[in-house]
Amino acid sequence: MIGEPEIDGGWATASGAEGAAEALPGEPGREGVRGARRPWLWALGGMVAASAVWAGTLAVQERFPDVPRLDYRHSSDLCKEFELKTIGQAAGRKFEGRQSAEGVHLAQDWSYCTVSTQYVEGTMMYGAQLLVELHKKGDPEAEFATGAGTDPATRLDLDERQEVQGLGDRAVLDRYYAHGGSRLMVLDGGAVFTLTVQWFNARDEEPAGIDENAMDAAMIEDMRALMAKLER
Missing domain, CATH: 3.40.1000 (Protein Transport Mog1p; Chain A)
Incomplete structure (x- = not known):
């Protein structure tokens, strides 16, 4: 759910090498801001990719509207x-x-x-x-x-x-x-x-x-x- 990561700090906490790279000296609060943005950007990228795949599927169907279904394999013998x-x-x-x-x-x-x-x-x-x-x-x-x-x-x-x-x-x-x-x-x-x-x-x-x-x-x-x- 959206509320759960915000409650337990899953989006706001950076750890390890990534946390060290994100939390630069003299920039308080930057760690939390960056951590909150990344999942939304990742999700947005997934939505864009899914939309592109769906649009490609529709384009193929429009280009070849008479492509029949094939439920059988070809036999060479x-x-x-x-x-x-x-x-x-x-x-x-x-x-x-x-x-x-x-x-x-x-x-x-x-x-x-x-x-x-x-x-x-x-x-x-x-x-x-x-x-x-x-x-x-x-x-x-x-x-x-x-x-x-x-x-x-x-x-x-x-x-x-x-x-x-x-x-x-x-x-x-x-x-x-x-x-x-x-x-x-x-x-x-x-x-x-x-x-x-x-x-x-x-x-x-x-x-x-x-x-x-x-x-x-x-x-x-x-x-x-x-x-x-x-x-x-």
């Missing part, structure tokens, strides 16, 4: 982070042949992983691709999950889009028109997660016997696990 436990159970197959890629840039960091099941004649094959984008400047919300893709074999049926609750700020699940497959996209602040899973018969026949709802649930579960692992 995304395949080591992505386990596909539930997806593998839904497919009844083991995923292997993992390949990772990544890039670090001023505006965006990204990492990618692709995996697939081994070719076995007469059985269903699966492939999965995962892309994680960390937007450090522009907010990706306006363009999230827009566009149907360029490959006719994997064009998305956006009319059957499903909103997924409880995953990031927003999450959507889309199906492919041709060849069995689904795409799960999650937006959370400046992070965008895109997971696709495709399946096809090794004999180039139409895929059959796939429980798409079970695969969708597996994709959501494995995505949730990945996001928790990458969270800062």
Whole structure:
């Protein structure tokens, strides 16, 4: 409190070398005056410094108003982070042949992983691709999950889009028109997660016997696990 130092002399008493330097001969009362001023000057300096920091923060926010929040770390080897436990159970197959890629840039960091099941004649094959984008400047919300893709074999049926609750700020699940497959996209602040899973018969026949709802649930579960692992 303000009154306490004045009562016990905490501001008015100089001691040791500092007291000797402050209390000059022939200047009575100078010791008490100097001792009382210094804490106020120190406090004033702290207030000025804090104001400068706050003003700098406001200036940065005004200069880059669209900087999104990032709650996730960048992974240089995304395949080591992505386990596909539930997806593998839904497919009844083991995923292997993992390949990772990544890039670090001023505006965006990204990492990618692709995996697939081994070719076995007469059985269903699966492939999965995962892309994680960390937007450090522009907010990706306006363009999230827009566009149907360029490959006719994997064009998305956006009319059957499903909103997924409880995953990031927003999450959507889309199906492919041709060849069995689904795409799960999650937006959370400046992070965008895109997971696709495709399946096809090794004999180039139409895929059959796939429980798409079970695969969708597996994709959501494995995505949730990945996001928790990458969270800062």
